[in-house]
Amino acid sequence: MKKNYINYIAILAFFFLLTAGCGRTGGDKTPTAETPVLTPSEQSEPAIEELMVKNPLTGLGMDKDRGGRRPLAVMIENETSARPQSGLNKADVVYEALAEGGITRFLAVYLGEDAGEIGPVRSARPYFIDFAMEYDPVYVHYGASQSAYSDLQKNRNIHAIDGIYDRVTFWRDKTRKAPHNAYTSTENILETAQKRGYLKPIDLKRWEFNEGGDSLPGESLKEFELVYFKNYTVKYVYDEDKEAYVRYINEKPHTDRKTGDPIVVKNIILQFMDTRVIDSEGRLAIKTTGSGTGYYISNGSYTRIKWQKPGRFEKTEYTVEGGGQLKLNPGNTWIQILPSQDKFKISD
Template sequence: MFKRWGILVAASVLLVACSNEAEGQEEVNPVEEVIDEIVEEVEVPEEETTLPYMAPFTGIGVEKELTQRPVLVTINNHPLARPQSGISKADVIYEMLAEGNVTRFLAVYQSEIPEKLGPVRSARDYFVDIAKGLDAFYIAHGYSPDAQKMLNSGVVDNINGMQYDGILFERSSERKAPHNSYISKDNVLAGAEKVGASMEISKIPKFSFFESFEGVKLGNPVSSFSIHYGSGSSFENKYTYFSDEGIYKRETAGVLTIDKETDEAIKIANVICMEMPHKVIDSSGRLQLSLNDGGRAYIFQAGIMKEIEWENIDGILMPMENGVPAKLVPGQTWISFIPTSPGLEEMVTYLP
């Protein structure tokens, strides 16, 4: 970008007249004549402003240091719960299976807590494990038996709609239960105060970020791909890269993923697929996920796909490349958990 500066050049001409009547003398009569103004445009580069701080979960530059504790919210992803509210403001969104081949989101908010979040859904034990690893203030509405034990024992600071339905959590008349529980930003903060939870960040993730798109060079060009949970189309997610914007947009079952509050498509900088064992543990189809052992992963960014790995580093599931945290493009990141069976090759499909 450039600023335009006008430089005014004014010229005056002195006309000298000689008188024949005054012998041996010259009479000088200065006459000032103003010439038309000439404006010359000179392009001067505008100095780039480097912001002094960086958002720890997105890598985006900010003017003030962000000290907000992460808030982790279980977001309902049933077809009757779409479109969701507040997902465009999340720093990171994890998508993973619950029972019955239905996925749920775990949305991380640290840069900003939106005014409305939801629909909020119930907790699972591995959701609580992720909240613990992030040292996040955890929000859910309901729980599995194992998750209830963990929450009651104080594994993480949390509030739950089972105790605060109609108090901190509000039911929308636009949808039917259990797809209609929402919480506001004000009630998130009020809930933290009610249970005595600090909202100051105490654990900074060790995510690494590129300084520009030029850093994303090595890999396979892939502009569109899908991640398919289950056998139907209800949880088939398609991601398409838009090079003019430098982001991915997402569709599920052929419908663009938007934020209900803004009616705009979400904009994703990185999509990461982490492969891990999934095991059915009860007659209701509840699952156990192996979050500690690490494994194979794919990362999609700037229209490039790379095969990498993931590790659990101090409780945080970290994309890794050549033994160090894989660099991310600044912006929102989506992380999909992929069952080892059928695996990455079966569930992730490259599209023309």
């Protein structure tokens, strides 16, 4: 009798252990009041860090670490011996205006992308300083006219890097002749600016952008020319696939030196400004303040605009014909400064 009792207890213990083991190995476990089931909407998901921010110069996304950083504004030459240039295709905004001799010069503004080679870098002019200061940038040039040096010395808010006195930031390309061979890069500029304490954080607000692909209505414009001088003509031709304009100089594609690719532009602003010769060297004075007229060109069409700039270092405001602030389509912008409206020729 005692032996049967012991066997009975052993069998019960065996089944108890087996049942407990099955509970630990998982399987389909029936939920109880103490273990509620969470629906997908109730389950928590890991937070995803936002890695991109909106570029205030293009309306496109850029790396988060560029947010609040000062742009870099670089003077770039455009004489025949300077072409093709390097880095214009990486700039968010580019100004083109006449310099002496009937040729133009560029001011290229960088924020959203790095450029491993920029140049050839050339000297400053007062009106280019006016354009640059609308972005509170680190201003980069290689020399300057006397009046431009005066402006740079008087205004302590201008943080400039001059290749005449700073050779570390620049290099000379031996395959080209001086003075058309001074180059720099965004990396070099940022390193120098960091050492000098120029990289202060800023809250840059420059343009408003059309959201959702809405474009400003206007008249069709697939091709047009800008005649800066009798032997120097810029042409833009609209590319339907790229939804942007391909740029030409004297009937040849304007290409990047490093890639060989043509420069493509999303937004083009034509701005007419009073221009006059001021010395025997042919240097110019361009009246950047006051008000005037122009055109906004994008997505294969154009519309008339007006511009107004209260002071030299204040922002230029653009309004569309009939009123309302100009909103750009997301992408890069080239601002073409022209002496008069008859320099703008629409192709038939």
